[in-house]
Amino acid sequence: MASLDPVFDKDGVRLTVDEPVATVTLTNAAKRNAQSPALWRALTQAGRSLPGTVRVVVLRAEGKSFSAGLDRQAFTPEGFDGEPTFIDLARGSEADLDATIAEYQEAFTWWRRTDLVSIAAVQGHAIGAGFQLALACDLRVVADDVQFAMRETSLGLVPDLAGTHPLVSLVGYARALEICATGRFVTAEEAERTGLANLAVPGGQLDDAVRDLVAALVAAPRDAVIETKALLRGVQGRTYEEQRVAERAAQGRRLRDLAGVGD
Numbered sequence: 160m161a162s163l164d165p166v167f168d169k170d171g172v173r174l175t176v177d178e179p180v181a182t183v184t185l186t187n188a189a190k191r192n193a194q195s196p197a198l199w200r201a202l203t204q205a206g207r208s209l210p211g212t213v214r215v216v217v218l219r220a221e222g223k224s225f226s227a228g229l230d231r232q233a234f235t236p237e238g239f240d241g242e243p244t245f246i247d248l249a250r251g252s253e254a255d256l257d258a259t260i261a262e263y264q265e266a267f268t269w270w271r272r273t274d275l276v277s278i279a280a281v282q283g284h285a286i287g288a289g290f291q292l293a294l295a296c297d298l299r300v301v302a303d304d305v306q307f308a309m310r311e312t313s314l315g316l317v318p319d320l321a322g323t324h325p326l327v328s329l330v331g332y333a334r335a336l337e338i339c340a341t342g343r344f345v346t347a348e349e350a351e352r353t354g355l356a357n358l359a360v361p362g363g364q365l366d367d368a369v370r371d372l373v374a375a376l377v378a379a380p381r382d383a384v385i386e387t388k389a390l391l392r393g394v395q396g397r398t399y400e401e402q403r404v405a406e407r408a409a410q411g412r413r414l415r416d417l418a419g420v421g422d
Contacts, residue, residue, distance in 0.1 A: 163175040163182075166205075166345070167205075167208065167297050169201055170195075170197040170198050170200070171186050171192065171198045172198060172201035172202055173189035173388065174184060174209075174418065175323060176210060176213060178210065178212045179213055179214040179215065180216075181205075181209055181210075181215070181216045181217070182215070182216070182218075183202070183205050183216060183218050183219060184218075184219050184220065185198075185219070185221065185225070185226060185359065187221075187397060188220075188221040188222025188223070190230065191223070191243045191284065192221070192225065192226040193226065193289045194228065194230060194289070194292075195229075195233070195404050200266070202292075206265075206266075206270070209275075211379070213275065213387065214274075214275065214276065214375050214376070214381055215275065216275055216278070216296075216374075217277075217278050218277065218280065219220070219280040219369075220280075222283075224281055224282070224283035224289075225279075225283055226285040226288065228287030228289045228290075228293060229287055229322055235340055239244040244256055254310070256315055263320060266414045267295040267321040267322070268321055270295040270296070271297060273385055273388055273389045274385055276297050276376050277295070277297045278296055278297070278299070278387065279296040279299045279351065280301075280365055280369045281300070281305060282301070282305060283302070283306065284303055285305060285306070285307050286306075286309075286310055287298070287310045288320055290307045291309075291321065292309060292320070292324060293307070297318075298357045298363065299355065299356045300356065300368050301351070301358070301365075302347065302360065302362035302365045303347045304347070305346070305347045305350065305356075305359070306344045306345070306412075307338075307343055308338075308344050308345065309326075310342045312339050312340055312342060313342040322377075323339075324340075326338070329348060330354060330355060331362035334353065336400075341343060347359040357372075378384075382413070382414060386412065386413060387409075389409070390406060393405060
């Protein structure tokens with residue numbers, strides 16, 4: 160990706176914008192881009208800092224691993240400086256615990272905004288929170304060395320960073336349960352075959368493959384992409400007949416817009 164002056168660069172996250180494309184990069188390669196509450200706040204800030212002209216957001220990571228998951232410091236009695244430890248969260252009220260997790264989840268939810276298309280470029284390990292961050296994006300392009308794993312259940316926890324819904328949507332309930340309950344690795348071949356990845360390429364071709372996909376996405380008219388994304392995202396909550404109605408309504412809006420006819 161091109162080198163640009165960052166909008167911000169802190170807590171293991173760098174945001175650059177080359178309109179209409181923004182790139183969010185995980186930058187703590189020395190720790191395999193392990194995640195922390197500070198990193199999650201930086202990811203949330205990245206979403207809030209995007210100019211309205213951005214159409215595509217690419218999520219990538221420096222180093223050999225996309226993200227090794229939650230920083231192991233979270234599992235120590237000390238936890239992270241200035242952050243509640245797991246013990247603190249467990250001893251607090253249910254409302255406080257819910258609010259804290261909801262704040263963490265914000266880092267994983269904005270990637271599916273209707274006005275954007277997000278692409279995760281994933282290499283090496285994407286484990287736990289790393290897997291869920293890749294799942295947060297609309298599309299995934301992976302290197303042939305990728306290894307996805309959902310390890311939370313193996314640690315006595317559950318995936319709670321908004322990853323369960325997209326995982327089930329992509330691979331179905333039975334396979335999602337098996338992946339989560341066993342904590343096993345999912346390779347690039349399986350990821351592409353089951354729909355977890357849109358494309359798997361040799362590691363040296365990852366940036367080029369993402370660049371080609373970005374170019375194809377921005378070549379289409381923005382309003383048509385936005386309407387199409389909203390239409391597809393709504394499928395799971397609609398019956399077949401309701402989806403037909405939604406298609407007609409969306410097409411009507413597009414035709415009126417193209418014809419310059421007001422509402």
